Amino acid sequence: MKNQGGRRWPLVVLTSSPFHGHMTPTLQLAKALHAKGFSIAIAHSKVNPPDPSNHPSFMFLPLSDNLSAIDDSGSFSNFIHTLNKNCKPSFQEHLTRLISEQNEENRSIVVIYDFIMSFAGSVSVDLNLAAIVFRTCSAAYFPAFLARLQLRQEGRFLEQDYAIQEMVPNFHPLRYKDLPFSKSPIEDWQQLVAIFSKQIRPSAVIWNTIKSLEDESLTRIQEHYQVPVFAVGPLHKITPTPPTNFLQEDITCISWLDKQPPKSVIYISFGSLVTLDKKMLTEIAWSLAKSNQRFLWAVRPGSVCDSEWMEFLPEDFIEETKERGLIVKWVPQRELLSHFAVGGFWSHCGWNSILESISEGVPLICQPANVDQMVNARYVSFVWKIGIELERFERGEMESLIRRVMVDEEGEEMRVRAIGMKEMVKEAVENGGVSHDSLEGLVGFISSC
The missing domain is CATH 3.40.50.2000 (Glycogen Phosphorylase B;)
Known part of the structure; x- marks a missing residue:
């Protein structure tokens, strides 16, 4: 497919973390974009990889993570840090090669990356590529995360200072007990905040949610990022995909x-x-x-x-x-x-x-x-x-x-x-619905990069 001037639509490179709840919507988004005419590449860790046979039209780019499994026995923040550190070099190699190949075809590259895989955003910016962050959580989670950041800036932590049933000021309807990572050790939370606070400013944000469901939270997200925000969910209703389970389903x-x-x-x-x-x-x-x-x-x-x-x-x-x-x-x-x-x-x-x-x-x-x-x-x-x-x-x-x-x-x-x-x-996913229109807006944004 070509745009005006004969330039081909971008190759879209999607990067997912190895968690089942992240990989599934990433592949659903990839399928939705492929149906709109984009070529798709999936960059993935070798831990819990997707099955290429389920997606024969996609290119798959394995990343050298040097990990044998998702390690939840120790610090979650250490696992995320190691995952990002280890995957970054091979991702940069893949992108450098693809840039050379796509230049020959007069086609650019757009990267859509899982928020957890923050290295993909920084590598993309370094290579002058558009970097779009994909969030697989609820939009309501974002204000909750901001609330935890605010507490941290005050030098206070929920586990030490607050009655957990009390409401969080300015973050209705959340109680302190509803804030993220409340069951993690304080040190682990501090490290996670440090990792996620260093993210680059993306070119746009994609959220697997529905505007009519989470309008207020999406407004806060728009105000925070000051870039286009596309609420395109629920993706499983827009583009049903083959199972991405890491376990065999008992039918x-x-x-x-x-x-x-x-x-x-x-x-x-x-x-x-x-x-x-x-x-x-x-x-x-x-x-x-x-x-x-x-x-x-x-x-x-x-x-x-x-x-x-x-x-x-x-x-x-x-x-x-x-x-x-x-x-x-x-x-x-x-x-x-x-x-x-x-x-x-x-x-x-x-x-x-x-x-x-x-x-x-x-x-x-x-x-x-x-x-x-x-x-x-x-x-x-x-x-x-x-x-x-x-x-x-x-x-x-x-x-x-x-x-x-x-x-x-x-x-x-x-x-x-x-x-x-x-x-x-x-109604949201049908023609003229809010999610359908948001996906069309995302397609236009990517094609204009």
């Missing part, structure tokens, strides 16, 4: 759901990274048993401390729930949430999971763990009112929340609101 759960009554099953999953202890999972198990509700529980291998899979579960729990419960290792989540039998989602509140739940009108039980998940849970429960946040990790409290969402009138009211948001998503 037999769908046939099990087919046999259940409408809206009768609560689905439980805490994502691809969250690790919980045996005591917590045992309490969850017995709350499911005592609630007397049908359930489908995705227990990721290695997600339970000191357990390979589900051997932590009491035998009498398995026996008591075998007729109305199913436990699997991993599921096709988007397909599952759209199933008629699913009536609720007990989630860690990662942003992809929230978008997928909203898109299918499914209310939530929120059990956030870290980073942006506390912010997401607050908006789900307090602002959008399509879920309830679990704040006391006790069997009786969990059982109560299951019933409130699945069978009580309160849960039906949440479901009505969630279905309304489902319609909002549908």
Whole structure:
């Protein structure tokens, strides 16, 4: 495809971090841009790489990260620092080669990079390329991050100085407990702030969200960056892609759901990274048993401390729930949430999971763990009112929340609101919708670089 003057549209190089929740929307964005006529290259770490066979039209650029796995046993900030340091040289080599090749074809290069992979932005600027940052979290997370920066500038830290249930001044509706990284050590938070505060000013910002859902937060983002901001989500509804899971999906759960009554099953999953202890999972198990509700529980291998899979579960729990419960290792989540039998989602509140739940009108039980998940849970429960946040990790409290969402009138009211948001998503991605138009604006911006 060519622009006026015969110059070809830019090659778009997308750089993703190795986290499942980041890689998935990056590939969805790549597919959306490819459908508009752009050539696509994916620069990725060798940890958790995408499968090129799922995307035969893309060029793949592996980055030498010298890492064997995502290391969550120590400091998260140290892992991010090492990832950026190790990937930078090979990324620069790839871009230098591509620049030479594209110059011969009279075509420029535009880089879209995951916020976590900040080296890609600095390398792009050094090479005089347009650098667009892609944020895979909620827009509401950004003001929360600014609030933490403000506290740091005051020399104060939430863990030391504040009552965590109090509201944060000028950052409604957030409480101190909702701010990001509140469960990380202070030293780790300081290092992360240092890393993320040194980011270059991008040419534009892309957010996987919906303007009509997060308009106020997007306005704050626009005021902060002073560059174009494109809210193009939810990307999974704009460009469905093949699975980017790092675990094998158990599709037999769908046939099990087919046999259940409408809206009768609560689905439980805490994502691809969250690790919980045996005591917590045992309490969850017995709350499911005592609630007397049908359930489908995705227990990721290695997600339970000191357990390979589900051997932590009491035998009498398995026996008591075998007729109305199913436990699997991993599921096709988007397909599952759209199933008629699913009536609720007990989630860690990662942003992809929230978008997928909203898109299918499914209310939530929120059990956030870290980073942006506390912010997401607050908006789900307090602002959008399509879920309830679990704040006391006790069997009786969990059982109560299951019933409130699945069978009580309160849960039906949440479901009505969630279905309304489902319609909002549908309108946003259709022709003339806010996300559709924002994607068209992004295409115009990239083609003009």
